[in-house]
Amino acid sequence: MAAKIRKLLVQVDETRIEMGQAVNPPTRRALAMAVIENPYAGRYEPKLDALIDIGEELGALLGQKCVAALGIAPGQAQSYGKAAIVGEAGELEHAAAVLHPKLGAPLRKAVEKGAALVPSAKKRGGLGTAVDVPLGHKDAAFVRSHFDAIEARVSDAPRAHEIVVAVAVTDSGRPLPRIGGLQVGEIKGEDGLR
Amino acid sequence: MIEIRRTFTHVEDIFHEFGPPAAQPLRRGFIAAVLANPFAGRYEADILPMMEVLNAVGTQMAHQLLAAMAVPAERIESYGKGAIVGAAGELEHGALWHVPGGYAMRELLGWSGDRVAYMQGRGEAKTGQPGNALSIVPSTKKVGPPGCTLDVPLTHINASYVRSHFDAIEARVPGSPLADEVVYVLAMSCGPRVHARVGGLKAADISKWDGLR
Numbered sequence: 276m277a278a279k280i281r282k283l284l285v286q287v288d289e290t291r292i293e294m295g296q297a298v299n300p301p302t303r304r305a306l307a308m309a310v311i312e313n314p315y316a317g318r319y320e321p322k323l324d325a326l327i328d329i330g331e332e333l334g335a336l337l338g339q340k341c342v343a344a345l346g347i348a349p350g351q352a353q354s355y356g357k358a359a360i361v362g363e364a365g366e367l368e369h370a371a372a373v374l375h376p377k378l379g380a381p382l383r384k385a386v387e388k389g390a391a392l393v394p395s396a397k398k399r400g401g402l403g404t405a406v407d408v409p410l411g412h413k414d415a416a417f418v419r420s421h422f423d424a425i426e427a428r429v430s431d432a433p434r435a436h437e438i439v440v441a442v443a444v445t446d447s448g449r450p451l452p453r454i455g456g457l458q459v460g461e462i463k464g465e466d467g468l469r
Numbered sequence: 470m471i472e473i474r475r476t477f478t479h480v481e482d483i484f485h486e487f488g489p490p491a492a493q494p495l496r497r498g499f500i501a502a503v504l505a506n507p508f509a510g511r512y513e514a515d516i517l518p519m520m521e522v523l524n525a526v527g528t529q530m531a532h533q534l535l536a537a538m539a540v541p542a543e544r545i546e547s548y549g550k551g552a553i554v555g556a557a558g559e560l561e562h563g564a565l566w567h568v569p570g571g572y573a574m575r576e577l578l579g580w581s582g583d584r585v586a587y588m589q590g591r592g593e594a595k596t597g598q599p600g601n602a603l604s605i606v607p608s609t610k611k612v613g614p615p616g617c618t619l620d621v622p623l624t625h626i627n628a629s630y631v632r633s634h635f636d637a638i639e640a641r642v643p644g645s646p647l648a649d650e651v652v653y654v655l656a657m658s659c660g661p662r663v664h665a666r667v668g669g670l671k672a673a674d675i676s677k678w679d680g681l682r
Contacts, residue, residue: 280484281484281485281487282482282484283481283484284479284481285479286478286480288475288643289475289477290474290475291472292473344478344480405643426643430639
């Protein structure tokens with residue numbers, strides 16, 4: 276593996292009751308994070324190929340971790356998102372290199388299909404910095420019930436020369452969605468939007 | 470009396486902390502359960518009935534955490550517990566967790582003592598090596614806002630003085646507890662700190678089986 280991983284973290288957030296109302300079935304959101312060494316920390320490099328390859332590895336690893344933590348078949352995944360927090364000796368473009376060119380394809384494989392764009396967020400930060408990972412339906416970005424976000428944070432990372440890479444996968448939308456819009460039952464799933 | 474509103478599990482593998490990578494990564498984890506606080510907003514003199522109700526919550530959480538850790542019970546080497554009480558509650562509501570949280574985990578990990586005797590304030594009669602999970606489960610608690618962090622202490626399950634296993638894991642549930650909620654936490658770890666090297670009692674040298682040494 277090209278990624279030098281210091282820590283792997285997996286969380287599952289299950290909501291059974293919201294505002295006094297039973298959520299049935301409960302909403303479940305998984306978040307997998309890897310704390311990796313930034314191979315380009317401390318200097319400007321015109322090409323970022325190593326991080327692009329690391330993104331490909333982590334798309335598979337973190338996507339699979341999420342699906343396993345939810346205990347579902349890949350096809351039961353409903354929404355996803357990704358994010359990165361770059362330590363102080365790195366630049367925002369390093370997060371972009373991990374997230375955008377190659378992370379998506381293996382993540383889509385891990386959740387089966389995935390016609391929609393994987394929504395993302397990135398920032399620079401220090402130890403314990405939180406990033407809100409956006410979530411959207413994996414096959415149709417306009418599904419309003421699945422617009423959500425989950426907070427990713429590692430208490431002792433990123434160090435200056437590290438990057439925290441996060442992937443989130445759910446088997447559900449928000450706990451009590453009732454603001455209309457495109458419904459899951461209306462998804463065509465061809466263009467990734469509707 | 471109470472229902473679990475939300476559960477939050479966290480499992481992490483630590484490969485190294487800038488030293489030699491561990492032969493086997495250190496796995497640690499916690500589970501948090503978010504409950505409505507039935508005493509929020511007022512002083513209630515008799516809160517002990519809640520402790521009884523929490524027994525089932527503790528058992529459920531201990532099993533769910535062990536399942537999330539995905540290791541046999543024998544692999545768990547240290548544990549801890551904690552509580553975060555929302556702003557309309559008091560610290561004492563967190564203290565309700567001491568018995569139900571601790572003993573749920575100890576019983577799951579092999580403790581075979583007398584919980585009833587403990588709850589009545591009597592000591593346990595000890596003979597030989599009475600199973601596993603002999604140590605007190607270290608704990609911490611606070612009143613805090615949604616998303617506040619709690620550093621849950623971890624110590625060895627059979628001897629509190631095992632120095633390599635003094636540790637802590639940060640627990641935090643984004644968005645919880647609301648003012649009228651409580652977050653109860655259980656934590657487990659599969660080994661010593663990843664680069665433990667400050668001497669003291671070693672796990673291999675536990676001999677008194679008194680929960681301390």
